[in-house]
Amino acid sequence: MQLDFFPSRTLTLYLARLFVLRIMAMLALLVLVLMMLDLLGTSGKIMAVEGNGQAELWRYVSLRVPQLIARFLPYSVLLATVITLLALNQNSEIVAMKAAGMSAHQVLAPLFLAAAAVSLASFAFNERVVTRATATLKAWEGAQFGPVPQEVGARSNVYFADGNDVLSAATMTGSGETMALQDVTFYRRTAAGTLTEQFRAPRATYAAPGWELVGAERFDVAAARTDRVERIVVGEGLTIEQIELDSVDPDAQGFFALRESIEAYERVGRRTSELEAKWWHKLAGPLSAMLMPLLGAVAAFGLARSGQLFVRALIAMALGFAYFVVDNAALAMGSFGGYPPLLAAWAPFFLFLLIGETVLVRTEE
Template structure:
């Protein structure tokens, strides 16, 4: 019995995942295929881009795949009166849910693996490949970026040679209360032996009533900023847990602390969405399709799953902007909708 439910629902979840990833992949390629062709990368470039984008698309599609697959699978079981036969044999809705939970757990682990390990590595590889294959004119048009390292403000331009070098670097050193005390301007900064070597730096030290200037052929800038953080700052890809932790520790950030705090909480909360989606789909299995209520239940469950995604996104945006604590923004929607799914199951079981 467990194997049959796993086979039916699991197949539907896998099919839904393939369809969703395929649709997202096609939409993504519609935006970039022209540029890939213009770069003369050919079909191999399209295939390589698609492969590098695949982990992120799997991560994004996992919760919806569980919702759609569970709805289709439970609908099939209910329409064929298989659930009725199971319940006549003494199976409760709780046991039915427990049998399907490992499927959501597997998707949850897959999503967690993608978001924390596979997707960040693929994003960095894609960013480097996209930068290295860009036309020379496009590389030269790169604009400088401003970011924070602790209390310091840094303005720099990414180098076409890689994340181990920055061009046009200006460092504004500040006190903890935001007072400017020194500026350092250098043509380039090259990362070696755990520090950045500033070429021909011009140093201006600000003191009460005076400004002292100085220069050198080279100056070592020791900071927690590493090439990995440089790639995250300039590539604009989704951040990894390591980058978020480094930003909170002062290694380099372009967003407020609340953004990185919320993202850290999201890394743990996002995979729970797969379990939430399964709980929201379970009422379909217990609905009476012969009385006509099954279709209504199916629509309500689908709407609940989509509403969960919307509410979850709203809470996340609120947390990233600092209007709510990070833990509340990340966990509010999963907890509320999990409670709603469990309440619905309890109500159906009488």
């Protein structure tokens, strides 16, 4: 019986290389298919804008692909785990390794090592690529796939509450007193929430206090009449600081930037449950790749001629997909305050770590 956690160097490199190649193949397949399906539903909106062409389609692909990679990388690791272990089992390589005195954990050790490397690469990819692509794509979608203002920090589909009144904008650009809102809609409501007036304007700028609308179209609900207002200041209670806090997008911010946003929320006494859950999940999400070899280990063992290999593969797939369902549900509960943020992000990971370890020990060790 070997006492080292890893098998020989040759066998470790062989299994790790086999596993990584299958991960890359499954990820490429999933991203290719999903990107094609995505384009079928989005290309019409992109091409409907005058001046857009093939270059804009490729731009959309370049922004959407990083999101698909980040989202479906753990699924690719799960599928690669099942495929790799099934092939090793059918070729009796698992039997040979166990006959040499290797434990089930030693057989899986190279896969854990490769999955850990994938997790680190996934975290770095999310920080450097995915967050920026997400911010750019959301700003472009907010502009209806038309020209996006080139100011730094452009954000789309922003929504702010000033008491009972509501101010929304398709795009927000700039920072501080140079901040500007495009395609603005302001809803004036009574204390009971009844809509009394609606203003629409192509642009709004900070008026210290409030936001000045130029060339606004005013709709009076009671009179059912529309007229034009050249200049009007609305949302006097909306300060620059409040708008900057309300426009935080956890998906478009990196791990350290989001931590600073959470601290800013805490200083003004704002609720941070959703942001904290997303912040913890920026660590737990990439680490989920390390769980997949453990959850898919059921497919590695058992005699290939027993007729139960297909059933074992189904069990491995069921365990893996159950993790993703529970993880998404827990994250949603954490965002709504049902679970503490730390528990929402990490409970599924440790729960399925224990489940996978229990199944492996009871059936193979």
